[in-house]
Amino acid sequence: MxxxxxxxxxxxxxxxxxxxxxxxxxxxxxxxxxxxxxxxxxxxxxxxxxxxxxxxxxxxxxxxxxxxxxxxxxxxxxxxxxxxxxxxxxxxxxxxxxxxxxxxxxxxxxxxxxxxxxxxxxxxxxxxxxxxxxxxxxxxxxxxxxxxxxxxxxxxxxxxxxxxxxxxxxxxxxxxxxxxxxxxxxxxxxxxxxxxxxxxxxxxxxxxxxxxxxxxxxxxxxxxxALERNAPAEYKTVPSAKKSDMVYVTDRMDVNQSKMVMAYKTDCTSKQTMKMLSFVFGGTPFSMLFENVREKLSLCYYCPSGYNSKKQVLLIDCGIEHQNINPAREEIYNQLELLKKGEFTEELLSNSKLLAKSSLKAVYDSPGSIANWYLDQCMEDNIVTPEEEAQLIDAVTKEDIVAAANSLVPDTVYVLTGKENPANE
Amino acid sequence: MNKKIIESKRLDEKYTVIEHPSGLRICIWKMEGYSTTHALFGTKYGSVNTTFKTKKDKDFITVPNGIAHYLEHKLFENEDCDVFQLYAQTGASGNAYTSFDRTCYLFSCTDNFEKSLEILLDFVQKPYFTEETVAKEQGIIGQEIKMYDDNPDWCVFFNLLEAVYFNNPVKINIAGTVETISHITPELLYQCYYAFYNLQNMVLSIAGDVDEDKIIEICDRLLIPNEDMELQTVFPDEPDEIVAPLVRKSMEVAVPIFNLGYKCAALEGREMLKAEVETNLVMYLLAEKTSDFYRKLYDEGLINSTFSTEVFSGEGFFMPIFGGESRDPEKVAELISAEIERCKKEGFDREQFENAKKAYYGSLVKDLNSPSDIATNMINKTMSGLTAFDELEIAAAVTLEDVENRLKAQFDTSRGVLSIIDPIS
Missing domain, CATH: 3.30.830.10 (Metalloenzyme, LuxS/M16 peptidase-like)
Incomplete structure (x- = not known):
């Protein structure tokens, strides 16, 4: 190349x-x-x-x-x-x-x-x-x-x-x-x-x-x-502060489908471990959430997880029938418990790594994606190339993920639902 | 096996089209140095194809709305496992989509391309539907439908189609409704599958740094020749007139959203592509940011940056559409129709036309940057009996007179339909 x-x-x-x-x-x-x-x-x-x-x-x-x-x-x-x-x-x-x-x-x-x-x-x-x-x-x-x-x-x-x-x-x-x-x-x-x-x-x-x-x-x-410039103040993004109790918020609107967003915070500083945790949990079409919340229970069309490494926050969002808010939430909790106990296969982890590494290689194939990669990197202490990131991902183990899962602290459950539906609690 | 090289001297690019003995057309664009390979395997079958007959049927049959999309979902499940599990082992990212007149299965990968291609060819040719698996999908697709029911951009567009067409099945929601999909059975899915998923009706399109001989070897091994089913599809007669000039609905939006379309006769093949290029240029000259008219609408606060234009075209439909947010959509529609009539009388400025042509040409070149754009363009054009370079050549050769004639032929202001989504008061 x-x-x-x-x-x-x-x-x-x-x-x-x-x-x-x-x-x-x-x-x-x-x-x-x-x-x-x-x-x-x-x-x-x-x-x-x-x-x-x-x-x-x-x-x-x-x-x-x-x-x-x-x-x-x-x-x-x-x-x-x-x-x-x-x-x-x-x-x-x-x-x-x-x-x-x-x-x-x-x-x-x-x-x-x-x-x-x-x-x-x-x-x-x-x-x-x-x-x-x-x-x-x-x-x-x-x-x-x-x-x-x-x-x-x-x-x-x-x-x-x-x-x-x-x-x-x-x-x-x-x-x-x-x-x-x-x-x-x-x-x-x-x-x-x-x-x-x-x-x-x-x-x-x-x-x-x-x-x-x-x-x-x-x-x-x-x-x-030629611009008149001051040296920018030193400033860094810090991980989001954990809450002592989980917060439940419900908004109501004239909608056909409810939306639920759940957030967890972590102390885990390994970006790659958390990225792989998110892939295994809900980040791919063969992940635990996709397999169970969507495919087995048919509760939703989408239910992915994503990880914000800068703020150390794991987010899950789904669109569900109003009356399925609680069953969907229970199943997400249930899958998280399984993740914490390490009840997922090595194969799921290795397949997740394969997909992550594949998308890292693909970063080079569009001018926009490679430009975004380096903008994101310039906010970090050390700039890494997509190849170096792939190596770090390869080193993540199942034990790392289980430890990281056990560090997750529940933070927020937000629900947007119809005007007449039960509250989120 | 018939092999043809399609070449663009203008771009110094080329690709191969192979007429495989199985009846499948295979397009391969070698992109040296790219990490990503993108492959699509598609059939000319979409939501509009609801009435059809094969040589095995006595009469034409009409199937429930949304079945093409349902079939797309169900094909992902084979007898032993989910297709996503198979892709997981190769690191490929698989997906599929159903449009009005196409269904395509696709993957992107950076490694294990040949194995992923085998998965794609295998599962699309091996349908497996049971009562149980069909029933399971109703919950998932039901949530997909409800997600779109809350999407105002989607609703404003389908309301427009309802007010434009009396009988054309393009007005039917691609996924159907919760009610229509409840009538789908394994038997109906098999019937549709064997009618439309015939290799003679399908195209395989691949762009990436690939080995053509290996692709042919895999195709020779895996393609299952099937007899010509003598498929016939019918479209109900559609009057030239519109159903209603105005349709409106209230939803949870902040500012009214509108779509304004002018009903036109449907076109096919090269004629349709030429009309698309010319109609895009008409809309560019009428209402792109370069025009005085855009400036007038913008300065008066009638439109904002969401204002856009598109040519909606495919098998059995063709319509220019203007859309965006406006506090006074009826005024915008009135002014657009008046501007169309003025331009019909006075014509377009030659210099503006030359710039519009360059701009259009430039946007086509920009679209040739990624394997996914290229593979998608190849499959679309091949299914329409065209080449991936035809649009560029038509755009390079188009004249001011062509564009002015298109304006007169395709923009009948007596057939304008305005669809509005108002905020809930």
Missing amino acids: SVSYKREKICEGAEYTEIIDKRFKTNYIYIHLLEPMDRKNASANAVIPDLLHDSNEKYPTITALSRKLASLYHASISCGVSKLGDFQVVSLMSGSIADKYTIDGDNISGEVVDILLDCLTKPHLENGIFAENDFRLKKQELLDDIDAEINDKRKFAVGKAKENIYKGEPAGIPVNGYREDAEKLTCADVYKRYTELLKNARIEVVFSGYGIGDEDKNKIFDRIR
């Missing part, structure tokens, strides 16, 4: 990760601004990338910028806001086909890099701040996004559960902040927040794709070095 990986320091608090792979026909550049999740900044940070990505000083309207991007073979400037442990990540990305694949060999990479950097550092302004009308629309869109969280009931239930699981912790703040905070945003405040973000956030630039010329790469370095 002809992949090259490089990590370079741009300046204090800003790093550049480059993954070049000639198999790809595209180039992606991700600029991530990372700050500790903080309620007072959360909503402003959520609206900023939306204000940056569809105009800039040179192309001041969505129409002008979209037309320019269309002429560059459907190049895209997109944006996002996400959570990574206790961090809020504000992202701006460009995607374009490599120069080699344009119809007449047109050179478009340089222009795409310029547009991306202009969106980040030279936004369209009026009277020294974001254009008021643009701001009004983007703020409304943020409010709509917050309100629309109820549209996807599974996501809504997991989000509500997380607010309870991480109560009082940065990770418990919704990624878009709270409606009441978003309502109070003003254009001037958000512009001020934008300048602070550029000055104080940790910056991670990740390039993934066919490759761009040195000149274009140097532009990225020069423009980021």
Whole structure:
């Protein structure tokens, strides 16, 4: 495989990760601004990338910028806001086909890099701040996004559960902040927040794709070095605090199907052990939960477990008939007890490892997945490659999993159900 | 065995199509250096195929709605074990899906490709249904159906289809209803299986760093030749008119969600692909971010970034659809119809057209990055009697006149249907 990986320091608090792979026909550049999740900044940070990505000083309207991007073979400037442990990540990305694949060999990479950097550092302004009308629309869109969280009931239930699981912790703040905070945003405040973000956030630039010329790469370095910067404060995600008693929360809505989310916390610091525990328990279509809750008892269509290694939290979520909330919960408890007693086969563990290692190899096959891998890694003390991670997974034993299962502390059971159904207790 | 190389000089890419003596068409795209291999084994059988006849039947039979999807679930269980258990031993990640006109079984893997291919070919050719296993699935699929019943995007779309089509079975929910699936029996599943899972009606599509000769050797060994069942399917006559111009329902959503479709006649093969390319370009020119019209809707706060367009097409159906969130969907629908009429009279701007064409071409190239995208594209196009490069060639050759003619032919505003999901007041 002809992949090259490089990590370079741009300046204090800003790093550049480059993954070049000639198999790809595209180039992606991700600029991530990372700050500790903080309620007072959360909503402003959520609206900023939306204000940056569809105009800039040179192309001041969505129409002008979209037309320019269309002429560059459907190049895209997109944006996002996400959570990574206790961090809020504000992202701006460009995607374009490599120069080699344009119809007449047109050179478009340089222009795409310029547009991306202009969106980040030279936004369209009026009277020294974001254009008021643009701001009004983007703020409304943020409010709509917050309100629309109820549209996807599974996501809504997991989000509500997380607010309870991480109560009082940065990770418990919704990624878009709270409606009441978003309502109070003003254009001037958000512009001020934008300048602070550029000055104080940790910056991670990740390039993934066919490759761009040195000149274009140097532009990225020069423009980021030219920013007025403070050294970002040292900050690390900490494991979620355990509760003394399990918390039960029920929300009611006009729904056809109930959703249940269960969370457990652990002291186990081996990410790979917990990952394998989750695979064995509910992370695959041959896991204990899939085999029993879905296949044997026909209680649900989905019932997977997932592990958040940054917060050391194991999460299980399922969609069930209203009257099956208790039977499903009992069976999940039952399977967990079996896991704690080691009542699962070595074969289940080795098959789980096989699947995990297979997905690690596949990380290299898409520019997006390899870029995400390294963004995730840059938050860790030691950066490991997918191959190194596979070796660590291979070393996990059944005994490790049983010990880790016995370290699990019940934390939260969240249920979203119909208006007339019994409470969750 | 007939072997054909399908080549794109434009992309410097090629793949092989083999007409296997069993009747199966096999597509193989060798992707050197990729870790992942993606394989799909599919049949031209979906939720719309509810009435059919083979040479063994005296008359046409009509089966319960949702049976194609039910069959997909049940095929995963063979006499001795679950197919997921078999994939677990190779590290492959298996799955399947049923659409309106296709059912595909697939896996992705990074190791043990040949063993996983054997599993795929074996289980899809060996149905095993009993009263007990069929009954067990009703709970699982029942929960899948209820999950979709709570999904407003799904509901707004199926309500649209109900208001567009009088008789076309495309309006039926792919999974059926809890009531229709209660009539499914092992006998009916076998009847559908032997009618549609005939190798002459199927395609195998593989993309990855694979050895073509080994694939053929496995196919020679495992494919079970079957007699031509002289399958006939019928679609009820569908009037040109729409059922109702407006349909609305209330659900737990924050902002109204809408789908606006214009009923068109169904097309087939290359003609359908050409219409898809041109209709996509019409919608791009009408209402993509590059258009003044999008800007007007956006600036007036009538649409937000969820606004999107799609061409809904397949066996027996073709319809352009606009959709998204809006506080005033009826106003948006009225303005879109007015803009369609204006563009019919005034035509499109040539420069905008050239940019739209480049953008569309660029998006097709971007879609050729991963084994899963490529294998899926090959199976879809092969089932429609096309090649994986036809769309790119049509897009490169399309003219402004083609697109303007398509606008006139395919966007009849008297056949517009608006589906709205309102928030519960």
